Amino acid sequence: MSILRNIFIRFSKQVETSDHQKDSSLNTHYYKATFNQLFQSIEDLFRQDADCRIATVSKDHGEIAVEINKPISCFLIVTVVTVRPMETAVDFNISSEKFSPIGLYPILRKRLISYYERINKLHTLVRVGKSS
Known part of the structure; x- marks a missing residue:
């Protein structure tokens, strides 16, 4: 069953980050920054x-x-x-209408991880995953 699930995921055309992801690299990232600081940096x-x-x-x-x-x-x-004050969360939702014979999920996933890495260079990462 797991192999079949992995095949379906691989051909998914949409990837979303959240606190409830099984893939920890796609969990919500929390930063030590105000909303305005983080929003402006991302923009x-x-x-x-x-x-x-x-x-x-x-x-x-x-x-x-x-x-x-x-x-x-x-x-x-x-x-x-x-x-909370000086703690702001960032989530992504990426999708494509294109088709790839090898599946889009790995490409889209890699793209989201790269965005988190770029934000990590600009702001202090507090944690990855569930908000307490």
Whole structure:
């Protein structure tokens, strides 16, 4: 049953981070920063990325929608939420309509991990996973 599940996951065209992921690298990341600091850093990160175009920014909802052109075209929603003073969570939801004979999940997963790594260089990571 596990092999069949892994095959379905591999061909998934959508990857989402959350506190309830079995894959720990896709768990929500919590940073020592205010909402405004983190939101601005993330917005700047995507504005400076030549492969990305910010489609919409909704600071009121804590969301940034990004169109990604390379290596495959996909759509990303970044959600930034204040958990407590000086602790802010970041989650991603990425999807694509493209098809790949080897499956898109590994490519999309790698992309999300790289975004977390880039944010980790800008802000202090408090923890990965469930909010206490």
